[in-house]
Amino acid sequence: MTVDAKPVAELPDPRDFGLSVVPEGEIPAELASLVDEVRSLVDTVAHTKAGSRELAAAREAVAAANDRLKGDRHDIGTMVQQVWPDGRVEYGTLTNVVSGPTNAAAPPLRMETAPEGGLRGEVVLNGTYQGPPGLVHGGWLAALLDQALGSAAGAEGMPGLTANLDVNYRNPTPLNAPLEITARVSGTERRKVFVSGEVRHNGQVTAEGTALMVRMNLPGDGGA
Numbered sequence: 001m002t003v004d005a006k007p008v009a010e011l012p013d014p015r016d017f018g019l020s021v022v023p024e025g026e027i028p029a030e031l032a033s034l035v036d037e038v039r040s041l042v043d044t045v046a047h048t049k050a051g052s053r054e055l056a057a058a059r060e061a062v063a064a065a066n067d068r069l070k071g072d073r074h075d076i077g078t079m080v081q082q083v084w085p086d087g088r089v090e091y092g093t094l095t096n097v098v099s100g101p102t103n104a105a106a107p108p109l110r111m112e113t114a115p116e117g118g119l120r121g122e123v124v125l126n127g128t129y130q131g132p133p134g135l136v137h138g139g140w141l142a143a144l145l146d147q148a149l150g151s152a153a154g155a156e157g158m159p160g161l162t163a164n165l166d167v168n169y170r171n172p173t174p175l176n177a178p179l180e181i182t183a184r185v186s187g188t189e190r191r192k193v194f195v196s197g198e199v200r201h202n203g204q205v206t207a208e209g210t211a212l213m214v215r216m217n218l219p220g221d222g223g224a
């Protein structure tokens with residue numbers, strides 16, 4: 001495969017596209033802690049066998065918390081700037097459903113540079129990601145792979161959008177168990193970035209995917 005696409009000299013700054021940016025370090029610790037609690041709450045509510053009185057009281061408490069926090073909101077499209085221990089800078093949406101640090105619906109997935117090249121991350125999906133009994137929903141495995149593959153392209157200086165995603169499910173993926181996600185760029189052609197990745201449990205591949213990311217068309221690209 002031809003390797004002729006050029007990485008962007010510098011990652012595009014979302015501010016140049018009119019988007020707000022929140023440095024991850026400026027997210028209040030109390031918000032991070034609240035998001036964790038809500039994540040746990042969603043799992044608790046999904047599985048509870050509590051009686052009507054408990055449920056009604058809990059509903060009131062949650063409604064009060066909701067009322068308390070309504071008001072000032074980040075705009076849709078707000079980005080978060082994450083600086084990884086290896087110095088890599090990544091921009092993602094603050095509420096990205098897979099990796100967004102303030103989204104209680106996100107596991108969240110975090111990808112870091114892997115010694116063997118590409119990116120690697122670990123994630124545990126609780127019972128709210130269930131598809132078949134005890135197993136992760138296939139759509140969510142596709143979402144994890146999509147995000148990881150997009151990050152792998154971004155980490156090589158080629159951020160873009162997914163044009164095509166192809167997933168094969170090789171083995172059942174358990175809930176509430178550590179999963180390893182790996183992803184890398186396998187080739188490029190003009191603005192096309194070919195990426196591949198895997199989900200593993202106990203070293204065994206449970207799902208694998210390939211994707212075509214089309215690198216963002218940036219000013220000065222000449223479309224190449």
Ligand SMILES: CCCCC/C=C\C/C=C\C/C=C\C/C=C\CCCC(=O)SCCNC(=O)CCNC(=O)[C@H](O)C(C)(C)COP(=O)(O)OP(=O)(O)OC[C@H]1O[C@@H](n2cnc3c(N)ncnc32)[C@H](O)[C@@H]1OP(=O)(O)O
Nearest residue numbers: 012014017091146147150151159160161162163164190214
């Ligand atoms: C707004 C900017 C903010 C700045 C932010 C700064 C930094 C952050 C950077 C990146 C963040 C982005 C993503 C984060 C990472 C992961 C998130 C998860 C991934 C997603 O959740 S993402 C959502 C789902 N995704 C979409 O919502 C895409 C909808 N779609 C489109 O927006 C267009 O469709 C697009 C852009 C894909 C292409 O459009 P386009 O006009 O730019 O390019 P064009 O069509 O010319 O294609 C160029 C070459 O790709 C070939 N090609 C195109 N499509 C193909 C296909 N399907 N199969 C085979 N080949 C295909 C052509 O044949 C040509 O090939 P060739 O070079 O050989 O001629």
